[in-house]
Amino acid sequence: MKVATWNVNSLNARWPRVEGWLLQHAPDVLLIQETKMTDAKFPYDALATLGYEAAHYGQGQWNGVAIFSKVGLLNVTMGFGDDDPEARIVGAQCGGVQFYSCYVPNGRSLDDPHYLYKLAWLEKLRTMLATRDAAMPVLVGGDFNVTPSDFDCYDPSVMVGATHVSEPERAALVAIEATGLVDLTRVLNPDLPCYSWWDYRNGSFHRGWGLRIDLLYVDEYLRERATASYVDRDARKGEKPSDHAPVVADFSL
DNA sequence: ATGTCACAGTCCCTGTGA
Numbered sequence: 001m002k003v004a005t006w007n008v009n010s011l012n013a014r015w016p017r018v019e020g021w022l023l024q025h026a027p028d029v030l031l032i033q034e035t036k037m038t039d040a041k042f043p044y045d046a047l048a049t050l051g052y053e054a055a056h057y058g059q060g061q062w063n064g065v066a067i068f069s070k071v072g073l074l075n076v077t078m079g080f081g082d083d084d085p086e087a088r089i090v091g092a093q094c095g096g097v098q099f100y101s102c103y104v105p106n107g108r109s110l111d112d113p114h115y116l117y118k119l120a121w122l123e124k125l126r127t128m129l130a131t132r133d134a135a136m137p138v139l140v141g142g143d144f145n146v147t148p149s150d151f152d153c154y155d156p157s158v159m160v161g162a163t164h165v166s167e168p169e170r171a172a173l174v175a176i177e178a179t180g181l182v183d184l185t186r187v188l189n190p191d192l193p194c195y196s197w198w199d200y201r202n203g204s205f206h207r208g209w210g211l212r213i214d215l216l217y218v219d220e221y222l223r224e225r226a227t228a229s230y231v232d233r234d235a236r237k238g239e240k241p242s243d244h245a246p247v248v249a250d251f252s253l
Numbered sequence: 254a255t256g257t258c259a260c261a262g263t264c265c266c267t268g269t270g271a
Contacts, residue, residue, distance in 0.1 A: 009271085010259060034271090036260075061260055062270080106271060145271095158254080199271090200257035209254095243258075243271080 001071065001095060001251045002027045005141035005214055006235075007103070007197075007244035011035040011064070014242055015043060021235055021246065022050050028071045029094050030246075031101035031141040035064030042066070059087035065103050065142070071095030080124045088121065093136065095253070097222070102142030107163035115163060118145070122172035129179040140181065140217040143197075143244065148173055148183055152212035154195065164213060173215075181217040184249055185229040194231050197244045205236055214247045225251045 004027045008014040011032065022030065030052075035042070039058040047054045052068040057078040064087050067073065077091040088103045102125065105118040125140075132138060146169040150156040159165040177183065185194050195210025202209065216229060229249040236245040 013259065108270085199255080201255050203256065240258090 001029070001097075001253050002248065003029045003031070003099075003139060003141070003216070003251070004232075004246045004248040005031040005033070005101065005143075005216060006246040007033040007143040007214060007242060009034050009242045009244065010037070011043070011066070012037050012041065013240065015046075017235070017238075017240060017242070019046065019050070021232075022052070022068070025232070025246075025248070026070075027248070028069065029097075029099060030068040031099065032066040032068065033064075033101060033103040033143045035066055036060075036062060037064060055090055055092045057087045057090040059085075063087045063103055065090045065101045067092045067094065067099055067101050069094040069099075080128060082124070084121075089125070089142075096137065098132070098136045098138040100138075100140045100142070102140060102144065104142065104144045104146065106145050107169070109163060110161065110166060118163070119168055119172060122146075122169070122176070126172070126176045126179060129176060129181070132179075134180075137221040138181070138219050139222055139249075140176075141215065141247070143213060144173065144215050145213055146170060146173055147211050147213055148186065148215070151193065152186075152195075154193075154209045154211065164211060176217065180219055182220075182223050184216045184218045184223060184226055185212070185231075185247055187223065188226060188229045194247075196231050196247050198236060200243050214244055216247055216249050218249075222251060225253055227252050 196214035198205040
């Protein structure tokens, strides 16, 4: 089973790239973030032509998450079941695995209310994962907007005082791991940066100024069966790329 | 460090978010 997560920064603007990527890589499951579209505009028919069922939790202009699957799509859940109006998490069971596609709030700055919303959102995710059905393998992927460690930053010295590197954000990831999950890309590539995002500005991609903020958390069952995890940097090149590259994992199930 | 992109509305430019 091939699985990937990709923040596409508008599925409307990115559809030609997404369609091409699906044809080239044929993942069994693709977790998408930032569709930035209403459900009415979601390309269900085009995905069906490519062999994918899809679950979309859309909001409109901002946010929006989806799961594309070639291996079935059951028990779709949207949000955490509270009154949060932002469309940032969708879940589904695909091929006997519980998947979640997550778009963690950015936080904006450490003194912004949105930063507290980010921490609260991560705690809601942790609570949900702590009470999950342990009988079902689980993969939680998405744009976490947090670097797990300084090694996931091109230059930690320029990130001091910023979001994405703060101790509370990293502690929130550690607490999520404590529910029985591992950061698969890092576990399989302890010595590679595996950056997944580069700012559109400053020629950041070509200068190597990246961050690893798109993560795949898996339980022990999936970790034991994982054969590879990598970033498809080619998807960050060329015409109208997203500012994120897909993060892929292969499993022998 | 700020050299970009996408969105909606004020609608062919501007403010906002990332």
